[in-house]
Amino acid sequence: MASQWQNFLRNLGDWRGSFTSLSPAGEILDNTPSILTLENGAPGAGDGVEERLVRFRLRRYAHGFDQEPTRDFSQDYRSLGRQVVFFDSGSFCKGSLQVAPNTPFGAEFGFVHGDRRHRLVQLYEASGDFDGLVLIREFRAGSDAAERPPLSLAALQGAWHGQAGTVLADWPEIETAEAEAHFAPSGAGGLRLRTRIGREESELEAPGQARLQWLADGGYTLMPPQVSHRQAFTVEAGWLSGPDRLERLIRRYDASGAWQSAAHLVLSRRA
Secondary structure, rough: OOHHHHHHHHOOEEEEEEEEEEEOOEEEEEEEEEEEEEOOOOOOOOOOHHHEEEEEEEEEEOOOOOOOOOEEEEEEEEEOOOOEEEEOOOOOOOOOOOOOOOOOOEEEEEEEOOOEEEEEEEEEEOOOOOEEEEEEEEEOOOOOOOOOOOOHHHHHOEEEEEEEEEEEEOOEEEEEEEEEEEEEEEEEOEEEEEEEEEOOEEEEEEEOOOOOEEEEOOEEEEEHHHHHHOOOOOEEEEEEEEEEEEEEEEEEEOOOOEEEEEEEEEEEEOO
C-alpha cells in the first residue's frame, strides 16, 4: 500500500482554476482565478524523509492570468502533519484536530481524478457557527479537462457501491472495506442518505441532522450548522466526477470535539 507521501505526490502538477467564496446562504461573494503548482523538488528520490521535497506555489489573480498576481505564496513540504490524510487516488482531507472554545474551525476536502481537482473548504466562526464555503475548481494546465455540471439530487438518487478507505486518529494506516450508499428525497427538497462502510451503518437527513448544499462542478457538502467541543459531529463533501462515479470524503469528530477518523469512498452507480 502506498504511503501518505506517495499519495500526496499524486497531486503534483500545474493546476489552473479559481477560488470561489460562498456565503452561508450560498451566494457568490468573490471569484479569483488561480494557478497552483506542486513540483517534486527531489526527482527520482525514494521515500526516505531526508529525500522528500515538494515545492508548493499558489498565485491568485484579481484580473485574469495575463496580469501580475495579486498574491504569490510559496512553501516547501518535507513532511505531512496529522491534520491531513491522503488516500490512494491522491484525494485528501484535512482540518482541525480539536474543536476548541472561541476558536475558528475549518475542514478542507480535495478530490483528484484524471486532470481535475475539485476542492472545498468549510469555515466556521469562533462561536462555532457556520461561516461559509470556498469552492476551488482546478484543471491540469494543457489538458482539455472540463467542469462538471452543477449537482442535484436527481443526479445522485439511488444506490451506489464501491470501496472505502478509513484512517483513524490513533492508527494512520488506511483500512479498506466495501461501501454502499443510497440517496433518496426527503420532504421538500431534502435528502435522506444511508451509508454502509464494512459492518458500520449510518443514516442522516438534511435538513435536520445536517445542512446540505448543492454546488457547481458536481459537488455537494453536508455539515452541521454549528460545531462544538461538547457534541459529536461529521463533516462531508462529495464530488460526482463522472455520471456514474461518486467520491465522498468524511471527517468525524467525537463528543469531546477531537478528530476521530477520515474516510474516502469511491462509488459506482448500482445497476
